[in-house]
Amino acid sequence: MLNSWTLLISNLKNTKVFNQIRCASQVLPQLSSEKYNVRRKQFGNIQASDVDYFKTILSEDRVLTDENDILPFNIDWIKNCRGQSKLVLKPKSTEEVSHILRYCNEKRLAVCPQGGNTGLVGGSVPVFDEIVLSFMLMNKIISLDELSGALVCESGCVLENLDNYVRKRNLIMPLDLGAKGSCHIGGNVSTNAGGLRLLRYGNLHGSVLGVEAVKADGTVIDCLKTLKKDNTGYHLKHLFIGSEGTLGVVTKVAIHCPAMPKAVSLGFFGVKNFENVLRLYASAKSSLGEILSAFEMADNDSISSTVENLKLPNPISDYPFYVLVETSGSDETHDAEKLSRFLDKEMESGLIVDGTVTSEPGKMQTIWNLRESIAGAGLIDGYVFKYDVSVPLANYYSLVPLLRQKLGSKAVRVYGYGHVGDGNIHINVTVPKYDQEVCSMLEPYIFEEVAKLNGSISAEHGVGFRKPHYIHYSKDVTAIHLMKQLKQLMDPNGILNPYKVVPEV
Ligand SMILES: Cc1cc2nc3c(=O)[nH]c(=O)nc-3n(C[C@H](O)[C@H](O)[C@H](O)COP(=O)(O)OP(=O)(O)OC[C@H]3O[C@@H](n4cnc5c(N)ncnc54)[C@H](O)[C@@H]3O)c2cc1C
Known part of the structure; x- marks a missing residue:
């Protein structure tokens, strides 16, 4: 039987938890x-x-x-x-x-x-x-075409503010992430941020319609089209999507906002083992089809880190794995029937051991809060080594037990959670304080293991300052060479975000 929803989780708003985490350490x-x-x-x-x-x-x-x-x-x-x-x-x-x-x-x-x-x-x-x-003061919304869904705004607009704005016009932003209350759309574009809606709406290379950017020499590049189709020459906007401020600076963004779903439901389930998480994903894809909008998983240690560190109660009992399934559609009755058939089937099969389902916005927010807070909960342990990798689904969770075994008591916690639907797992290792010995045990070991699995050492967070010297684990030497040529062409003096993304050697 599904647990009836109990309002164990207090009314913590996302931003409150976010700030709690942000202030975790004053050192x-x-x-x-x-x-x-x-x-x-x-x-x-x-x-x-x-x-x-x-x-x-x-x-x-x-x-x-x-x-x-x-x-x-x-x-x-x-x-x-x-x-x-x-x-x-x-x-x-x-x-x-x-x-x-x-x-x-x-x-x-x-x-x-x-x-x-x-x-x-x-x-x-x-x-x-x-x-x-x-870019914090470049935060103006320029236009919204409510029919096509094309939103044009300055790069410093906060993602959550944009989402609130378009929701009033029956649209939503095509991306959503735990940092939405602080991150800017320009930062999202520059990192090609993924997040919680990617399964449904695809990545920003698809939903960004145009950008305005400024090159290192001050030249303004106007690619700020709002068309869905535009095959006139090279697709230059893509140079700025995901280049993390190393090729140019994004000043304006045109982005496609999908229609706001009329019916949204959220389920939070306990699952016995990881194999069952994958089986549940396969079943959700085939049973829920077009209304499946998120399929996220968290292992027991991920949830217990939010429970212990942030005092966010878990609405169901203790399970080895948790799965969060969101459906979004346009017909409440039809969607509810589909979801209910899926639940009946998988509770009977035993893939879902326990869980809770809700369509109430406040309660859904509370469950999302639990999931989104995992990213920062580990900071309260002291220091977090964070890895954001994508690997083929069959090996999605394999690195977590491997790292647990390797680190033993050197780690406070080793846990994995993430966007199963995108093959993207976040692996966090927490320790009381930054420890060079632990760092050497983790890097480049984890990147070598990801490379063996034909994965990517950065699924959605980017390369930044921390990973340029590991990029070869995921990019061929010829691709790295072309990256360097592009950097030289766009920023010959190398003034834009030096020491980041492009490896030195
Ligand atoms: C709690 C939490 C949850 C998160 N969840 C996710 C998630 O689910 N998915 C995900 O992909 N990421 C996630 N992130 C990571 C982060 O939020 C994203 O990378 C986000 O897109 C960064 O946006 P920002 O505005 O904060 O950029 P910043 O952190 O300020 O910058 C990120 C990079 O972009 C560059 N940059 C920023 N603005 C511009 C600009 N206008 N022009 C050119 N370059 C620029 C910076 O130089 C830097 O290299 C999460 C982070 C936190 C703290």
Whole structure:
């Protein structure tokens, strides 16, 4: 029998949990340059005259030089990386971005573009004294075509704000992620963010209709079309999707918003073993078909980390694995019948051992909260080594037990959760504090294992600062060479997000 829903989970809103996690540790992380032994490249040093120049482009309050004001821009979300920037600029228009970059290019001043600073691979914060170019004030919605669903906005719009805006017009954003209350659409595009709706709506290479971007030399590239079909020449917008601010800076985005589903339901189930998780996925695909919009899994340690660290109660009993199934469709009766047939079948077969199903928005939010909070819950253990890999489904979970065995008591927890429908698992290893010995046990071991499985060492978070020297585990040497040629072409002085994405050797 399915448990009746009990409101065990308090009314925690996503943003509240997010901030709780963000403030988990007040200890300053070690400087990235020291921790990872990086040498500063030969960029210019910022002079007082440069700051004065920027004050002629931007108003004074948008040129930050005070150490305390700048500190949050220097530290990443998981508190792993810390840069040494002494200057943050907050443009309000593409024109201002263009002026800033042209000047920086001439003076060989390095720049780190920053959105909501929720990136998980150290790409969003400087390594040395790169100027932080923050998009937080470029947050205007420009237009929405309610019929086609084409939304055009500036890159600093917060994802959740956009979703709230389009929902009032019966549309939704095609992507959703745990960081939605802070991440920017420009950051999402620059990382080709995946998230919870990818199974249904595909990735951003499909839903981004156009971008406006600024090259390192200040040239504005206008690819801001809102057409679904446009085969005129090279598809240049794709250069900026997922290039993590190394080829250009995204200033505006045109994105396709699908119709808001009329009927949404969410189930949270206990499952006996991982083999049954895969069998349940196969069954959900065939039984639920077009209404299946998310299929997520979390192992026992993932959920217990949110229960123990964030005090979010688990609405069902203790199980080795948990599965979250979301359906979204246009006909409540039809969708409910389909879901009910699926549940009856799989409870009878034993694939679902226990669970809860709800269509009430507040209760669905609470379940999603539990799932989305896993990403940050481990930070409360001290330090988290995070790996975001994709592997063929048959081997989806195989790395977790392997790492548990390898690390033994050196880890507080080793757990896996993620987007089963996309073959994307997040593996987290928590320890009381950053430990070089544990790091050496994990890297490059985990990347070697992923390569053996023909997987990708970064499914959705990107390469950033943490993985350029491991990119060869997932990219052929010829592809890496072309990446370097593109970087040279678009940013010959290498001022855009140096030390990131493109490997040095
Ligand atoms: C709790 C939590 C859950 C998450 N869940 C997911 C998930 O499900 N799926 C997923 O894919 N990611 C997830 N992430 C990672 C992160 O939220 C995404 O990578 C997100 O897209 C980053 O957006 P941002 O605005 O915070 O970018 P930032 O972190 O500020 O920057 C990320 C990268 O993009 C570059 N950048 C930012 N803005 C621009 C711009 N306008 N132009 C050029 N370059 C730019 C930066 O230089 C950096 O390299 C999660 C993170 C957290 C903290």
